[in-house]
Amino acid sequence: MSSGPLTLLAILGLAVPLGSQPAADGAVRDVIGRSSDFSTRLYRALASRSDDNVLLCTASVWRGLAALLGATGGATREELRTALGLAGLDPQNISDALSTITGTPAGGGALNLRQGTALFTEASAQASAQFAELLRRDYGGSVKSLAFDAPQDASEAINAWVRQQTGDRVQDAVTDVDPRTKWLLATAASYQGRFSQAFNASATADERFYVDRYHVATVPMMLRADKYFLAYDRSLRAGVLKLPMTDGAAALLVLPDEDVDIGALEEQVSSEKIRAWIRQLKKTKLEVQLPRFFLDRTYSLGDALRTLGVVQVFGDDADLSNAGGPEGAKVSQVLHKAVATMDESGPGDAAAAAAFSSPPPRLTFNRPFHFVVYHQTSGGLLLMGRLRDPTKK
Structure with a gap:
């Protein structure tokens, strides 16, 4: 899956652990x-x-x-x-x-x-x-x-x-x-x-996002079929998708099963858990649907x-x-x-989406999910977040 520009501002200190050398020291x-x-x-x-x-x-x-x-x-x-x-x-x-x-x-x-x-x-x-x-x-x-x-x-x-x-x-x-x-x-x-695998804006369409059992929002959903790294955490009952970016960082999107509360999942998120997710990732054919959000x-x-x-x-x-x-x-x-912000933007020479003889399974982020952005070489965490409602800031 791929997505576009991520812009962040922090007041009170910035530390972006991005290694100029492998984190072997x-x-x-x-x-x-x-x-x-x-x-x-x-x-x-x-x-x-x-x-x-x-x-x-x-x-x-x-x-x-x-x-x-x-x-x-x-x-x-x-x-x-x-x-x-x-x-x-x-x-x-x-x-x-x-x-x-x-x-x-x-x-x-x-x-x-x-x-x-x-x-x-x-x-x-x-x-x-x-x-x-x-x-x-x-x-x-x-x-x-x-x-x-x-x-x-x-x-x-x-x-x-x-x-x-x-x-x-x-x-x-x-x-x-x-x-x-x-x-x-x-x-x-x-x-x-900029995510390495950019979405095609022409494939974006309005779809439902289930904020909670009482509220449903209509949001622009991006779509791309490709080979992605995916894992499933059985203890948390959540899927984990890796989205590489062009500058050496990557995002992990963590989507709990439909009957799992996002707050309960986040109570279990730790640095050890994140490292375990990364170790378990395996490449698979997938069609990913993700809301555009700010x-x-x-x-x-x-x-x-x-x-x-x-x-x-x-x-x-x-x-x-x-x-x-x-x-x-x-x-x-x-x-x-x-x-x-996360949208369809990507590298200027973004590759075309992979073509498969038959549609691969679809992973749709149409309910609240957790995400982590980290540096792939060092493993340092950059930011963490929760998307509860894409229609709100």
């Missing part, structure tokens, strides 16, 4: 595994709070918090390291590994990615020059002073920065800023993903992060001394925004 593989564990735990914590569509750039949050680790000291640092699964690792080794796995994809070529990282600080809570240099050197970010006591102006300044970083692909990252904010860590990213989600992640043990960095006793934070400085806001 033990230290790199270890960091990727730990980030994946945190990513799936965060996704479960967030998804359990909503029955709507979900889209989370899990890697971005992990990267943002890893950057924040360099600002913390004492008990605040130890708590954050434990929550991220990085206990026992030297912070410098973490940033070195991240630099390795966010390089050019194996096989050459560039990722369709624009990104930027910034720590917005209130004038009285300026970060030190040393931390600003760390953020610039290891995370490609910068420290910017902002007047949070003028919320409208602050929102406009953050959004202007986001537009600059994403080439105007994302317009409104922030609509409301708390005037009491001292520190706001933000990363903006725009990712244009997702635009914004979250305040404080509550979800607290359930994972990230508490002190938000409290009055936060130790941000390694960033030169003045007494009383703390991270006041953790924001995350993700935008994704």
Whole structure:
């Protein structure tokens, strides 16, 4: 199956674990595994709070918090390291590994990615020059002073920065800023993903999508017959379809059986489960029908992060001394925004759909499903989501 452009923006850190070399190095593989564990735990914590569509750039949050680790000291640092699964690792080794796995994809070529990282600080809570240099050197970010006591102006300044970083692909990252904010860590990213097997727009037709037992939506359904990698998870009673993309990433679409609740399925999603899905994939002839959709989600992640043990960095006793934070400085806001589109677009030289002597079995994504986007060489997770209703953002 194939699909088109995937665009995402994340506020609070971007980490895209895309390896410039195979993930055979033990230290790199270890960091990727730990980030994946945190990513799936965060996704479960967030998804359990909503029955709507979900889209989370899990890697971005992990990267943002890893950057924040360099600002913390004492008990605040130890708590954050434990929550991220990085206990026992030297912070410098973490940033070195991240630099390795966010390089050019194996096989050459560039990722369709624009990104930027910034720590917005209130004038009285300026970060030190040393931390600003760390953020610039290891995370490609910068420290910017902002007047949070003028919320409208602050929102406009953050959004202007986001537009600059994403080439105007994302317009409104922030609509409301708390005037009491001292520190706001933000990363903006725009990712244009093109699936290797593009759909033919002429085959797209309106079909039913069963949102739940009481609601049915009519949505544009894309269609393509080809050879795909497919697996079936008997424990979860769900099919798993792999959709490769041209830049080295791939999407896994997880479709539960008709009588299986998507929320119950997601409670079981873990990094180990995702790796098991990938190992079980086998190529088969298939006709795939997938809804065209657009997702635009914004979250305040404080509550979800607290359930994972990230508490002190938000409290009055936060130790941000390694960033030169003045007494009383703390991270006041953790924001995350993700935008994704999936349509018929593909590579300019997209191959024609395979021709079979008889129609192969059809797999139709006409009910809520879960999806994961990951880097095929390293196995690093990029984003996770749930499509509950394609007619809604």
